[in-house]
Amino acid sequence: MCGRYTLRTQLNQVLQQFAAESSSATWEPRYNIAPTQHAPVVLIEEERRVLQTMRWGLIPSWAKEASLGAKMINARGETVAEKPAFRAAFKRRRCLIPADGYYEWRRSGAKKQPYYFHQPDDQPFAMAGLWEEWTGEIKGETHPWRSFTIITTESNDQTGKIHDRMPAILTEEDWDLWLDPEFADKPRLQKMLHPLADEEYFEIDQVSTRVNSPKNDSAECVQVEEG
DNA sequence: CCAGACGTTGTT
DNA sequence: GTCTGG
DNA sequence: CCAGACGTTGTT
DNA sequence: GTCTGG
Numbered sequence: 001m002c003g004r005y006t007l008r009t010q011l012n013q014v015l016q017q018f019a020a021e022s023s024s025a026t027w028e029p030r031y032n033i034a035p036t037q038h039a040p041v042v043l044i045e046e047e048r049r050v051l052q053t054m055r056w057g058l059i060p061s062w063a064k065e066a067s068l069g070a071k072m073i074n075a076r077g078e079t080v081a082e083k084p085a086f087r088a089a090f091k092r093r094r095c096l097i098p099a100d101g102y103y104e105w106r107r108s109g110a111k112k113q114p115y116y117f118h119q120p121d122d123q124p125f126a127m128a129g130l131w132e133e134w135t136g137e138i139k140g141e142t143h144p145w146r147s148f149t150i151i152t153t154e155s156n157d158q159t160g161k162i163h164d165r166m167p168a169i170l171t172e173e174d175w176d177l178w179l180d181p182e183f184a185d186k187p188r189l190q191k192m193l194h195p196l197a198d199e200e201y202f203e204i205d206q207v208s209t210r211v212n213s214p215k216n217d218s219a220e221c222v223q224v225e226e227g
Numbered sequence: 228c229c230a231g232a233c234g235t236t237g238t239t
Numbered sequence: 240g241t242c243t244g245g
Numbered sequence: 246c247c248a249g250a251c252g253t254t255g256t257t
Numbered sequence: 258g259t260c261t262g263g
Contacts, residue, residue, distance in 0.1 A: 001236055003246020035246065036245050060233070062258045070243070071234045073246075084233050084259060105246070107237095112247080152235075165236070212247055214245045 001074045001152045002127070002167040004211065005033050005102035006116075006222065007040065009124050011051075014098050017124055018042045018175075020049040027053070031221040032103075034214035035073045041131060041148050042096040044179045051098075058149035059134040060085045066138045069147050075130065077153045077168050077193030081186050086149065089130035090189075092181045096126040096170065097150055101222065103211055104163040115162050116207040116222055126175060127151070128168040128193055151193055158199040168193040169201070 007014070011027040014020075020042045033039050038053045057069035072085055080086045101118035119125060131148040138145055153168040154160075170178055174192045177183050196202075211221040 001246075003236090005246095034245055058234095060258085063233085067243075068233075070245095074235055076235070086234090088258090103246075114246095149234095163236090214247060 001104075001163075001165050002102050002150045003035065003073060004214075005099045005127075005167075006031050006118075007033060007099055007124070008122070008222075009098070009100050011040070014040065014124060015051060018049065018051065018096065018098060018126070020051040022051045025051050025053050030217055031219055032211050032214065032217045035070060039148075040098055041129060042098065042126075042179070043093070043131060044181055049179065052146065054131055054146040054148045055138075056150075057147055058085065058089065058130060058132050059136075059145065059147045061088065061132060061134055063134055063136070066134070066136055066145070069134075072147075072149050074152045075149045077128070077151045077190060080130070080151060080193075081190060086130055089132045089149075091184065093131050094178050094181075094189075095129045095131045095148060096175060096179065097129040097148065098124045099127055099167075100124045102127075102167060103207070104166070106162055112209070112212070114207050114209060114211045116205045116211075117159065117162075117166075117202045118205075118222075119201065120203045126170045126172075128170050128178060153193050154195045156195045156197070156199050159196065159202060159204070162204060166196070169196050 008029040058072040059069035075086045128151040135144045151168040152165045155166045159166045206225045
């Protein structure tokens with residue numbers, strides 16, 4: 001799955017790579033983006049690609065409490081079109097989530113070892129996602145809040161050595177169709193969420209357990225562990 | 228009918 | 240063990 | 246995802 | 258809002 005990721009890349013480079021505009025988003029490099037925190041996503045607004053920051057953990061529009069979003073940090077690609085919490089967003093509110101790495105943990109007995117998955121050149125890639133708008137109170141502020149979820153798929157042989165499931169990665173040629181709110185070919189959309197074909201897409205590093213703490217956002221999170 | 232869930236991964 | 244918050 | 250709390254009354 | 262379980 002995908003419960004933590006990085007976006008260390010500067011905002012202007014992300015905007016350029018995803019050919020997106022940004023009205024007001026600001027961003028500092030992040031080494032440990034955790035659920036319920038805000039992060040940039042790319043979506044279509046008025047037929048243009050726009051980058052906005054949203055809260056991670058999709059809060060369905062009908063939710064009574066924002067806390068429901070804490071459960072909705074991931075959505076299975078195989079079932080996302082049908083699930084009550086996601087199907088409305090799947091129809092018309094798909095997005096790309098820029099990331100330049102993500103973490104998975106593997107437990108060996110009592111120990112929990114984090115691994116960091118990233119491209120050899122550390123360039124950003126696009127995780128497939130959905131976003132939603134919910135109106136209600138978060139930390140004393142009541143207004144419309146946007147939130148997102150990351151879609152998961154089966155791992156391939158390479159990533160599967162560490163973890164059974166991984167975020168769905170969209171190749172650049174799929175971005176436009178995925179983002180198009182008018183595009184409604186459900187089977188075609190779900191086909192985009194297939195496991196990563198290229199087994200050598202990611203480099204996998206065993207990294208510092210500093211990343212375990214959601215509040216630790218230091219560069220040391222991505223440092224390779226000795227041994 | 229109403230009440231309660233609405234999600235995922237990974238497992239001694 | 241299970242839930243909540245980040 | 247992991248870390249940290251998991252409770253109450255009453256107030257320096 | 259909509260579905261499932263009782």
